[in-house]
Amino acid sequence: MSEKIQNIPITKPWMGEAEAEATRRAIISGWVTQGPEVAAFEQEFAAYVGAKHACAVSNCTTALHLALLAVGVQPTDEVITVSHSYIATANSIRYCGATPVFVDIEPQTYNINPILIEDAISDRTRAILVVHQMGMPCNLKAILEIAHSHNLPVIEDAACAIGSEILWDGQWEKIGKPHGDIACFSFHPRKVITTGDGGMLTTNNPEWDKQFRLWRQHGMSVPDTVRHGAKQVIFESYPILGYNYRMTDIQAAVGREQLKRLPEIVERRRYLAQRYQEMLADVPELKLPTEPAWVKSNWQSYCVRLPAKSDQRQVMQTMLDAGIATRRGIMCAHREVAYEHETWSCGSEKENCHCTKGTCDRLFESEQAQDHTIVLPLYHQMTQQEQDYVVKVLNMACQV
Numbered sequence: 001m002s003e004k005i006q007n008i009p010i011t012k013p014w015m016g017e018a019e020a021e022a023t024r025r026a027i028i029s030g031w032v033t034q035g036p037e038v039a040a041f042e043q044e045f046a047a048y049v050g051a052k053h054a055c056a057v058s059n060c061t062t063a064l065h066l067a068l069l070a071v072g073v074q075p076t077d078e079v080i081t082v083s084h085s086y087i088a089t090a091n092s093i094r095y096c097g098a099t100p101v102f103v104d105i106e107p108q109t110y111n112i113n114p115i116l117i118e119d120a121i122s123d124r125t126r127a128i129l130v131v132h133q134m135g136m137p138c139n140l141k142a143i144l145e146i147a148h149s150h151n152l153p154v155i156e157d158a159a160c161a162i163g164s165e166i167l168w169d170g171q172w173e174k175i176g177k178p179h180g181d182i183a184c185f186s187f188h189p190r191k192v193i194t195t196g197d198g199g200m201l202t203t204n205n206p207e208w209d210k211q212f213r214l215w216r217q218h219g220m221s222v223p224d225t226v227r228h229g230a231k232q233v234i235f236e237s238y239p240i241l242g243y244n245y246r247m248t249d250i251q252a253a254v255g256r257e258q259l260k261r262l263p264e265i266v267e268r269r270r271y272l273a274q275r276y277q278e279m280l281a282d283v284p285e286l287k288l289p290t291e292p293a294w295v296k297s298n299w300q301s302y303c304v305r306l307p308a309k310s311d312q313r314q315v316m317q318t319m320l321d322a323g324i325a326t327r328r329g330i331m332c333a334h335r336e337v338a339y340e341h342e343t344w345s346c347g348s349e350k351e352n353c354h355c356t357k358g359t360c361d362r363l364f365e366s367e368q369a370q371d372h373t374i375v376l377p378l379y380h381q382m383t384q385q386e387q388d389y390v391v392k393v394l395n396m397a398c399q400v
């Protein structure tokens with residue numbers, strides 16, 4: 001008997017009674033904003049990725065902002081990154097008053113092309129912000145080599161990459177250890193684990209970790225957790241300009257439960273991704289994602305490049321009509337109205353630059369990826385029957 005399958009979402013968080021119980025625990029405790037649950041979540045997160053320090057914040061965008069500030073990014077500086085990412089990556093650079101310099105991606109991994117970085121470095125370059133796009137680790141070895149030779153810090157936008165791994169000196173290590181200087185994670189529901197919204201910074205540098213903790217709570221010299229427990233009156237002071245980038249204890253309590261589920265989630269996603277690889281191998285001209293031998297993705301997104309003759313919107317509409325949600329490939333910041341004029345650079349000298357609104361010669365692969373790839377549904381609870389159905393409909397949609 002074949003049951004009718006309908007409404008397959010692009011993703012679905014895997015949470016339940018344990019998370020509901022955790023929010024209850026935080027609420028009944030009487031301490032609801034950044035407090036003991038946040039501290040415990042940070043320790044457990046640091047242990048999971050193998051970092052010395054983990055600092056929880058309100059989301060990954062605020063994490064990126066603080067990471068850039070920590071390495072000294074200032075107005076008029078340049079930061080090398082990709083346009084082909086969620087817009088938060090480039091936005092965080094502009095929050096510092098700095099200019100994003102966009103480098104193109106590799107068409108196979110959708111990650112920054114290390115060969116192009118050197119050329120984009122100028123005397124104003126202050127940092128390199130790389131992305132592990134869709135959970136696929138970027139070529140950190142090659143990137144770090146270039147960065148070190150120019151004395152530049154590397155920040156990892158690991159928003160999608162919790163649970164992803166990279167082969168490092170013969171050992172499999174988690175993204176976030178960190179391999180660059182600072183790594184930033186997201187717990188938005190589109191990512192692999194979620195706290196509703198939330199972010200985390202990991203680093204091995206104790207000074208930066210201290211800075212993050214000051215910045216996230218208004219620059220307050222004495223955290224309110226300390227004042228609350230003190231037997232003597234303490235007056236706090238505000239030595240620096242800070243922000244309110246706190247995570248709440250309610251969110252952190254959920255995060256701790258999600259962290260317990262993470263190994264199972266990653267295993268399941270890898271299994272489903274492998275199944276897609278096998279079942280989609282026969283679709284003519286469809287290009288499947290490639291995982292270099294030295295990385296293991298968490299498959300936060302499973303992205304396919306459509307046959308050249310296929311129209312992206314049409315394929316997506318055909319799938320939607322069949323009850324299957326998809327998304328177009330990762331956006332390009334440089335094509336958005338918010339990125340007009342002088343807000344970004346592609347590294348060309350002004351007189352050699354032929355960029356017009358919406359297109360840039362130097363970002364060809366980024367634009368191609370946005371226009372010709374789609375992201376397929378993939379979530380922990382997805383059944384084989386649902387996945388078979390997605391494959392069947394995609395196969396049909398690609399034939400027309």
Ligand SMILES: *Cc1c(COP(=O)(O)O)cnc(C)c1O
Nearest residue numbers: 059060061086088089159186188
């Ligand atoms: C989701 C995402 C972000 C933003 O994360 P938030 O937690 O929503 O702020 C940043 N960078 C990348 C690559 C992302 O995918």
